[in-house]
Amino acid sequence: MIRKKEIAIDRMAELVKYWKAQEGVEAVAAFGSLAETERFDQWSDLDFLVICDAAQKETLLSSLPKLEVIYPIDYLQIEYGGSVKLLFRDGVLCDFGIVTEQQASSFPHGEGRILWCAPSFSRDCIRKTSECAACAPRDWMGDALLHVFVGLLRQKRNETAAAFEEIQISAVRSLLSGMIEEGHLPGNDPFSPLRRAEKYADGKMLSDFMMGYSHNVEAARAIVTWVKGQKYPKGLMAQIENLFSEY
Numbered sequence: 490m491i492r493k494k495e496i497a498i499d500r501m502a503e504l505v506k507y508w509k510a511q512e513g514v515e516a517v518a519a520f521g522s523l524a525e526t527e528r529f530d531q532w533s534d535l536d537f538l539v540i541c542d543a544a545q546k547e548t549l550l551s552s553l554p555k556l557e558v559i560y561p562i563d564y565l566q567i568e569y570g571g572s573v574k575l576l577f578r579d580g581v582l583c584d585f586g587i588v589t590e591q592q593a594s595s596f597p598h599g600e601g602r603i604l605w606c607a608p609s610f611s612r613d614c615i616r617k618t619s620e621c622a623a624c625a626p627r628d629w630m631g632d633a634l635l636h637v638f639v640g641l642l643r644q645k646r647n648e649t650a651a652a653f654e655e656i657q658i659s660a661v662r663s664l665l666s667g668m669i670e671e672g673h674l675p676g677n678d679p680f681s682p683l684r685r686a687e688k689y690a691d692g693k694m695l696s697d698f699m700m701g702y703s704h705n706v707e708a709a710r711a712i713v714t715w716v717k718g719q720k721y722p723k724g725l726m727a728q729i730e731n732l733f734s735e736y
Contacts, residue, residue, distance in 0.1 A: 493531055494529060494530055494531045494533065496579065496581060497529075497531075497533065497535060497581050498529070500535065500559070500560065500577065500581045501519075501523065501535050501537070501604070503559045503560075504517070504535070504537075504556075504559065504583070505517050505604045505605050507556065507558075507559060508539050508605070509605050511541075511545075511549060511552075512545055512548075513541045513542040513544065513545025513546075513548070513549065514539060514540070514541050514542075514545070514549070515540050515541055515542065515590065515606065515607050515609075515610045516538075516539075516540040516603060516605065516606035516607065516610045516615075517537060517538070517539055517540070517603075517604045517605045517606070518537060518538045518540065518593075518601040518602065518603050518604060518606075518615045519536065519537050519601060519602045519603075519604050520536045520537060520538065520599060520600075520601050520602075520615075521533075521534075521536035521599065522536070523535055523536050523537060523602075524536075524599070524600060524601055524602040534581075534582040534583065534584050535581065535582065535583040535584070535585065536584050536585065537583070537585045537604070538585060538586050538587075538588055538593055538601070538615070539585065539586070539587045539588070540588060540589070540590055540593050540606075540610070540614065541587060541588070541589065542589070543589045543591075546571060546587055546588075546589060549587050550567055550571060550573075550587055553565060553567065553573065553575070556575065559577075560577045560578065560579065560581070561577065561578040562575060562576070562577060562578065563576050563577065563578045564576040570586070570588075570592075571586050571587040571588050571592070572585075572586050573585050573586060573587065590610075590611070590614050591614075593614040593615065594613065594614040600615070600616060601615030601616070602615075603615065628722075629663050629664070629666055629667030629670070630663075630664075630667060630716060630719060630720065630721050630722070631721070631722045631725060632663040633660045633661075633663035633664045633667070633712065633716065634660075634713075634716060634721060634722065634725045634726060634729060635725065636655045636656065636659040636660035636663060637655070637656055637660050637709045637712055637713065637729055638725065638728060638729050638732065639655045640652040640653075640654075640655030640656035640657075640659075640660065640705060640709060641656070641705075641706070641709055641729065641732040641733075641736075642732070643655060644705050644706060644736075645732075645735065649702060649703075649705060650702070652705045653702050653705055656705050656708050656709045656712070657698065657699045657700070657701075657705065657708050658699075660698075660709075660712055661683070661695075661698045661699060661712070662681070662682055662683060664698070664712065664715075664716075665682035665683065665686060665690065666682045668690075669682055694715070697711035697715075698711055698712055698715075706733075706736050709729075709733075710733065713726070713729060713730075713733075
């Protein structure tokens with residue numbers, strides 16, 4: 490499949506034209522790389538919100554198959570709350586939501602960019618929210634170690650996939666979030682510290698922390714080794730060391 494960013498950009502323009510004509514739609518706002526256009530490339534999806542009057546939301550959701558008039562659709566998934574995944578046949582992926590203005594203001598997101606809006610629309614709801622999914626837990630070091638501890642317990646049960654999630658995903662997310670929040674790393678994605686981590690985090694560190702499905706214990710040891718160079722909860726670390734002795 491040949492992906493061209495110009496096709497995706499043109500598709501977004503067609504989508505804006507479509508939504509603008511629908512009753513109850515108040516605005517269409519871009520997020521992610523679609524908002525930060527310097528990051529948009531041929532691998533980007535179309536990340537946007539359709540902001541509408543509450544009375545029209547269900548009608549707009551139920552009429553989504555009509556987007557076939559723009560281009561054939563290969564997959565359409567409508568999730569709880571009005572979240573939508575839509576894949577056009579030429580590979581253009583849309584990850585968007587149909588939400589009210591109040592809903593748009595209440596969930597975590599980065600700074601948006603208005604693609605179209607009614608004259609009476611308030612732009613406040615597309616400004617970056619103060620809370621975000623990538624924010625570090627208050628005790629991010631302890632949170633990371635707790636995920637490692639739980640992961641090692643899962644591994645003892647031979648629940649390797651669950652252990653992988655705890656150690657190599659959740660623990661690493663906590664560590665990266667904490668390093669970003671304390672200014673040790675410059676990551677800036679509002680949803681996940683794993684996004685574009687290769688551009689700001691040390692590649693060897695990432696390789697050591699995320700060794701793969703069959704290397705949960707080794708990845709846990711690498712995380713613990715790094716944490717030992719910081720301030721950490723001593724009792725929790727002792728429990729993890731006890732678990733290591735059983736492997």
